[in-house]
Amino acid sequence: MACRLLPNTYILLYIMTTSSHLYDESKIKTLSSLEHIRKRPGMYIGRLGDGSHPDDGIYILLKEVIDNAVDEFIMGAGKRIDVQIDETGLTRVRDYGRGIPLGKVVECVSVINTGAKYNTDVFQFSVGLNGVGTKAVNALSEQFRVTSYRDGSYAAALFHRGILVERDQGESGEKNGTAVEFLPDRELFPDFIYDVTYIDRRLWRYVYLNAGLKIHFNKTIYHSANGLLDLLTKELNDSNLYQPIYYKDQTLEFAFSHTDAYGDSYYSFVNGTYTSEGGTHLSAFREGILKGINEFSGKKFMNKDVRDGIVGTLAIKIRDPIFESQTKNKLGNTDIRSWIANCVKDAVSSELYKNSETAEQLLDKIIRNEKVRKELQIVRTEARAKAKKVAIKIPQLKDCKYHPSKDKPSKPGYENMVFITEGQSAAGSIVSSRDPMRQAVFSLRGKPMNVLGQRLNLLYKNEEMYSLMQALNIEDSIADLRYDKVIIATDADVDGLHIRNLLMTFFLHYFEPLVKLGHIHILETPIYRVRNRDETIYCYSEKEKEAALRKLQGRGKAKKAAETTRFKGLGEISPKEFGQFIGDDIRLRNVTIDSISEIAQVLSFYMGKNTPERKQYIMEHLI
Structure with missing residues (x-):
């Protein structure tokens, strides 16, 4: 018998395990569209989180609302956006665009697959084509209010967790536009706190992508x-080898230059959204750069020789973007490839013909890359032969059974990981x-080498560095990484922190995209164990230790004795205890990059040969 679905609803099937294994019509549950968003928020915003990671849900909610305001600017309506967030997390975004048609205010924020984004006459290059964005914000907010101002009138609606509780309309002296106010639901985001650093980065990207737009936030004007x-100039910070090549038309904008760093790094966007995992537009961009340089030079340079050292920015506008998920990290449109590649090729070739100094410096960098690659081929062959003689497998690696692939990436919450530890x-x-299915371990034999300033061939001459590179499978490409998360697990002492810094230097110096794409993490393990006869509490800071002591010792007549143990190293924690800290409640700190230009400066200061400067800094900042 066919089951007919009502409009704008999702159907979920629950097979109830009971003594009689009963499965009949009563077990079929029908949810409204907003109920479905609350039931399965991960499908719409990726992750919930507490605000400690830039991809946490509260930033996705903010992004979805600002996206709509930016779409108005793109369509030539409104050059200013006001963003306000108070201490409770209540967020207000006001644009000065055309305003939602007053008779459709409620539908546009509460009924999935409803909106003007489907009409290319009204929104030509919009990100929100799925008709879900603002509805997800509404459903996942404890309080959500939308007000539209049009031609002296207004219409407003107030929702509570996606349910309409009040609507109003009348006359208004406000300028045209839309105001959205929302408070993320603390049932879903219990301890959320906005990190202004992440918001600052997002707002700067909006204005870089939309020259002329002004965003007002926290007494700062972004423009x-x-x-x-x-954007490229900020990221390079004078580390570029030649004047950046820049091009812009109505649907394509890009800029790039070379630096002396290893690898290539890009900031790519589609209709204003940052595509951290790239996609077909980024592949076409790389292809166009290669073809443009080869056409100008009359040579056939290899892709790797051209790309090594590039820092680039790319933004395209297309009418029907196809993303791999609602969070829009990777573009999947294949029909745009030839258009982008040919346009980039022509622009690059033309710029090189016009500017002989830029052309000379660019080709010099490529020729140097080519020379280094050929030298590495010899060293690489010797290293591989040596490795085969030592062992078929990597001796320091205790691998896991599951590894993601390009065709079958890991589902959220089921990522595999490798722990890099110090010693046996x-x-x-x-x-x-x-968990041997998803967790691998790579043990260092001692302190790794400080690779700052070292050439790439050192990787093949240093046995430990080579083994680590092989274990991660990143020799040929970062895209071949065998693990979703690379976790640095060191002791909470001076030596442990030094090893952590040495490993971070290794990744940032040779494999910077691993950090940029969010693969590198720091494992947080407890520093203290506080316990009495009845209870044990593990503490990750002095503050947590003091709170635990107050709780377990009690007061007055109820005062009890509490024992405190300080863990100096990971090896002091028994395997039975350790299982608690790498299981479901694992605490990880994601390593992020604020700006490419800061990497060289930070590494040079902390890991370089400026010992007197570091010594003076330490003395001045000792507590």
Whole structure:
């Protein structure tokens, strides 16, 4: 018998396990569209989180609302956006565009697949084509209010967790536009706190992508006159080898230059949304750069020789973007490839013909890349032969059984990971308590080498660095990484922090995109164990330790004795205890990059040969 679905609803099937295994019509549940969003928020915003990660849900909610305001600017309506967030997390976004048609205010924020984004006469290059964005904000907010101002009138609606509780309309002296006010639901985001650093980064990207737009937030005005060229200039911070090549038309904008760094790094966008995982537009961009340089030079340079050292920014506008998920990290449109590649090729070739100095410096960099690659081929061959003689497998690696692939990436919450530990003692605790299906362990034999300033061939001459590169499978491409998360697990002492810094230097110096794409993490393990006869509390800071002591010791007649143990190293934590800290409640700190230009400065200061400067800094900042 056919089951007919009502409009704008989702159907979920629950097979109830009972003594009689009853499965009949009563077990079929029908949810409204907004109920479905609350039931399965991960399908719409990726992750919930508490605000400690830039991809946490509260930033996705903010992004969805600002996206709509930016779409108005793109369509030539309104050059200003006001953003306000108070201490409770209540967020207000006001644009000065055309305003939602007053008779459709409620539908546009509460009924999935409803909106003007489907009409290309009204929105030509919009991100929100799925008709879900603002509805998800509404459904996942404890309080959501939308007000539209049009031609002296207004219409407003107030929702509570997606349910309409009040609507109003009348006359108004406000300028045209839309105001959205929402408070993320603390049932779903219990301890959320906005990190202004992440918001600042997002707002700057908006104005870089939309030259002329002004965003007002926290008494700061975000504005860019030169678009992506300004973004590239900020990221390079004078580390570029030649004047950036820049191009812009109605649907394509890009800028790039070479630096002396290894690898290539890009900031790519589609209709204003940052595509952290790239996609077909980024592949076409790379292809166009290669073809343009080869056409100008009359040579056939290899892709790797051209790309090594590039820092680039790319933004395209297309009418029907196809993303791999609602969070829009990767573009899937294949029909745009030839258009982008040919346009980039012509622009690059033309710029090189016009500017002989830029052309000379660019080709010099490519020729140097080519020379380094050929030298590496010899060293690489010797290293591989040596590795085969030592062992078929990587000796320091205790691998896991599951690995993601390009065709079958890991589902959220089921990512695999590799722990990089110092010595056999720490590795032993993790190996004994890990999940062998998804958790691997790579144990260092001692302190790794400080690779700052070292050439790439050092990787093939240093056995430990080579083994680590092989274990991660990143020799040929970062895209071949065998693990979703690379976790640095070191002791909470001076030596442990030094090893952590040495590993971070290794990744940032040779494999910077691993950090940029969010693969590198720091494992947080408890520093203290506080316990009495009845209860044990593990503490990750002095503050948590003091709170635990107050709780377990009690007061007055109820005062009890509490024992405090400080863990110096991971090896001091028994495998049975350690299992708690790498399981479902694992605490990880994601390593992020604020700006490419800061990497060289930070590494040079902390890991370079400026010992007197570092010593003076430490003395001045000792507590």
